[in-house]
Amino acid sequence: MRKAIFFDRDGTLNDFKLGEYITKADELVLLKGAARAVKKANDAGYLCIVVTNQGGVIHNKGITYSDVELINERLIELLKNEGAKIDSLYFCPHYPEVESCDCRKPKTGLISMSMRDFDINLQDSYMIGDSDSDILAGKNARIKTIGIGERIKVEANFCTYNVEEAVDYILKGEKNCPKLV
Ligand SMILES: [Mg+2]
Ligand SMILES: [Zn+2]
Known part of the structure; x- marks a missing residue:
């Protein structure tokens, strides 16, 4: 069994302003520390899996399923260029x-899909995200949760300011760190 983030x-992982949408692959810009975060998780033996809602951009901006796939591929490529691997x-x-x-x-459902493709140990797995829906998805899947940024209103296991700090927290195993936001 593998642990997963x-x-x-x-x-x-990428820069995003609330209410705006990424409609083209070349609009996607990695956040500072995102590649380092994924690489640290790779090196520590975690499967690195991205789970993302893209219904809004498809519905509101009229882009296609394959447009979303191109944007996703760009994310994976930018991370790969910095030595970081997304497993799925x-x-x-x-x-x-x-x-x-x-x-x-x-x-x-997205987490369940990954569990069909990988043998994942949920007990040692985490969800990291900047929205309450991410934290609630993690809770609903019974994995640990880390909120990043200032939009999180629901309780997570830990909250911090960016994805690299979130991964550092996991790797340090600081279960009792104070909630920051
Ligand atoms: Mg988000
Ligand atoms: Zn769906």
Whole structure:
């Protein structure tokens, strides 16, 4: 069995402003420390899996499923260029006002899909994200959660300011760190 870190995409690994959408691969810019964070997790033996809701951009900006795939591939490529490996990426293409699904975070379908592809030990796995829906997805899947940034309103196991600090926290095993935000 492998331990895993599930990473949200927008606002966690790449720069993202709330209410805006990434519609083209060349708009995607890694956040500072994102590649280092993933590489540290790789080196510590964690599967690194991205789980991302992309129904909003498909519905509101009219981009296609394959446009999203190109953007996702760009993310993986930029990380790879800095020596960081994403083991897999799962995205929800659904938009709640149009169709219901089991995969849009805070639902657990994306995490469940990964469990079909990998033998994952949930007890030692984490979800890192910048939205309450990320934290709730992690809680619903019964994994530990780390919130990053200032938008988190629900309780996570730990909160910090960026993804590298989140991974550092996991690797240090500081279960009793104070909640910062
Ligand atoms: Mg996000
Ligand atoms: Zn979905």
